[in-house]
Amino acid sequence: MKRKWRILNPDKKLVENISKAVNCSPLIASLLVNRGIFSPKDAHDFLNISIDNIRHPFSMKDMDTAVNRIYKAIKYHEKILVFGDYDVDGVTSTALLMEFLRHTGADASYYIPHRTKEGYGLQKSHITGVAVPGRINLIITVDCGSSSHEAVKAALDAGIDTVITDHHMVPEKLPEAVAIINPKRSDCNSGFYDLAGVGVAFSLVICLRKYLRDRHFWESHPEPNLKNLCDLIALGTVADMVPLKGENRIFTKTGLDLINSGSRIGISALIKETGSNKYPFDSEDIAFRLAPRINALGRIDHAKEAVELLLSDDPGAAGKIARQMNMMNAKRQNIEKMIVKDILEYIDNNPDTLRHGSIVLSRQSWHEGVLGIVASKIVERFCCPVIIFAEKDGFAKGSGRSIPSFNLYEGLKSCSKVLEGFGGHSMAAGLSIKTENLGLFKNEFENQVMKMSLPEDSLTFISIDHEIGFNDIDANLVDEIEALKPFGAGNPEPVFLARNVTVVSSEIVGENHRRMILSQSFGLEDKIYNAIHFNFDQDLEENMHFEEMAFRLRWNRWNGNKSIQLVIENI
Known part of the structure; x- marks a missing residue:
């Protein structure tokens, strides 16, 4: 799915100041500014992580x-x-x-x-x-x-x-x-x-x-x-x-x-099981x-x-628990897939479900232990607030997940009179309700979403940090990007834009990943890099040329070797 792109435009003066102050490239300085790091001191602390810098x-x-x-x-x-x-x-x-x-x-x-x-x-x-x-x-x-x-x-x-x-x-x-x-x-x-x-x-x-x-x-x-x-x-x-x-x-x-x-036995055992x-x-x-x-x-x-695993000093006992975790995870994945399949089939047969800008669904057969993960997957698919319930003995327990533009906690707070209880934050919440009140809650929640959201909130965006050409890519740049780790919420992995990229070769690997060799021409010279597009939609035509490509830059490490790899985010 082609998502809407936002190309970030950081303040040039801030970028210049940070680049000079911490002796980094303007590109890396722009990435720091894009992440809300505006002062040389904050940039220095960000790039030089030390446990001594924690506040008391x-x-x-x-x-x-x-x-x-x-x-x-x-x-x-x-x-x-x-x-x-x-x-x-x-x-x-x-x-x-x-x-x-x-x-x-x-x-x-x-x-x-x-x-x-x-x-x-x-x-x-x-x-x-x-x-x-x-x-x-x-x-x-x-x-x-x-x-x-x-x-x-x-x-x-x-x-x-x-x-x-x-x-x-x-x-x-x-x-x-x-x-x-x-x-x-x-x-x-x-x-x-x-x-x-x-x-x-x-x-x-x-x-x-x-x-x-x-x-x-x-x-x-x-x-x-x-x-x-x-x-x-x-x-x-x-x-x-x-x-x-x-x-x-x-x-x-x-x-x-x-x-x-490898200092903690339990974590090492779990890594081995992966x-x-x-x-x-x-x-x-x-x-x-x-x-x-x-x-x-x-x-x-x-x-x-899980607590016993993390506290264990016995490799044998830790290994046993880690294997149990692996089996439970496989079971969880199967249960989750079945519920997601149920929901997608229901929405296909009932397209009006999406009309109110949110999804609220409930079943007796669904396992309440995986509802949060399921809700997250449905949010990813339809980009709207989602609440999934499992019913039992006259009550329903639910998990909700949201999008940045809708505060789920405040939305539930507005519906709290029909709920038995709820808790969480703006993006995720848990709740309970009598099954007889599910219809009333669904109507109230949908009204809150319509009241608190705008039509454009349902669009999914990719923030592009910087446009670069293949001739800008080298080992030093990838090392500088790695210095920004760890990535996650609040510090997303940088996304770059490249134009006019040619697919030299392509193959599908695993279930639905497209591995490619890409090139970009500069005069008489072609720069070539390996690339991977995870979860490639095989229903789409395998394009051999990309006018625009959003991607991440990483080291691909394997058997002690490493090479530059482009991980495609969107085309």
């Missing part, structure tokens, strides 16, 4: 109260329960905090709820069924808890304190917790708004380690090197698709270096190879084993 998080609201309460629990051997979530961010947050607490000798355990049997977040049943029987004194939530009013009140009534660490949107009224560390609080001016849940948990650990050091705690315990936790932060941060800027960029780059060093011999692994590999396998356990079975 003690400025986060309630941080001092939280570390004081946790210190007391450690000192007096109180029972601590780390309560997490079943996605990658929640699993890595749980593993990170558990690993640190074990360093302190704390009496700590953890709990991950079952996605389909228990649902998201700390609930009253977890207090009566887990915390009270376990004689827990302190609950620390990670990647959840900001809306758990009933559960926190039940804990308080049972004499159990709660410290909440989270990054999701917060309600107007907060739970009665001892401390709520969430950079999205309206009264938190720390500047850490974009942290993932695992980043918030790590911020707590940074402050807790210092608090313990100030009280001479580490004189009797070996002080942990927190840099060794950055592999967990990289996994959760990339998987949760938060902007890879500031601390998130530092954590992810540092974590990727750790992942590639069957990839690619080196080094990057943020794209986290997003498309590691994260789906970790998530698969929580979607199809139980995410507890």
Whole structure:
């Protein structure tokens, strides 16, 4: 599908200033400006990633109260329960905090709820069924808890304190917790708004380690090197698709270096199960190879084993869990394909479904564990907000995904009277509803989308960073582009434009990928490069000439060798 292209036009003076200040090419400087990096200092920090550049998080609201309460629990051997979530961010947050607490000798355990049997977040049943029987004194939530009013009140009534660490949107009224560390609080001016849940948990650990050091705690315990936790932060941060800027960029780059060093047994076992011999692994590999396998356990079975994998120091046990993850991921893919097929067939037979600028569908037969992935795929296909429900016993649980121009959280907030509950952010949300109210919700949601959107919002855009010719491409340029990694949300991989490109040769590889040799003429000289077009639509004619081509520039690494490769984005 030909998408609409936006050719970015950065301020020339800014580009010139940054190019001179950090001694980079004007092309690279323009890429930095396109990513919102306008000052020489910001450009320097962006290109020279250092763990030493992270800001101290003690400025986060309630941080001092939280570390004081946790210190007391450690000192007096109180029972601590780390309560997490079943996605990658929640699993890595749980593993990170558990690993640190074990360093302190704390009496700590953890709990991950079952996605389909228990649902998201700390609930009253977890207090009566887990915390009270376990004689827990302190609950620390990670990647959840900001809306758990009933559960926190039940804990308080049972004499159990709660410290909440989270990054999701917060309600107007907060739970009665001892401390709520969430950079999205309206009264938190720390500047850490974009942290993932695992980043918030790590911020707590940074402050807790210092608090313990100030009280001479580490004189009797070996002080942990927190840099060794950055592999967990990289996994959760990339998987949760938060902007890879500031601390998130530092954590992810540092974590990727750790992942590639093979220092964590569980992650190495999982990489082995992917069957990839690619080196080094990057943020794209986290997003498309590691994260789906970790998530698969929580979607199809139980995410507890994912925490065990990340904490494991036994290669045999880690390998067993990694193989289980691989099997669950294959099962997840099959379930997902069947639901996507159902939806596409329904839309083909009912084209009016698209008339209101959104898609809301529900079935009893659909597996609720994969609804978020399915919704994402339908958004990619039709470029509109999508909510998919699975029905059971008079209720429906749903997952929604959106487009940048429509704030899904605000849209659901406007429909909240017919919902049993909802949570999330502008691009993704979870919700529950009585099945009898599905029709009413569908009408209200469609009206909100029509009210809050413009017709052009349904167009899909590609942002073109720079037009270049094949004679501009060389190894040095690809190296400079690689220095901008890790790529992801907030720091997209650069996309270039080339004109009048000829296909010298072409073949279909894999299921539907087109591998080519491309050339571009300059006088008497032809510049030739290898190229790949992933997920090529074979129903389209295999063009042998491209008037315009949007592409990415990468090193193609294989068996210790590397060559320049053009990855086609759109033609």
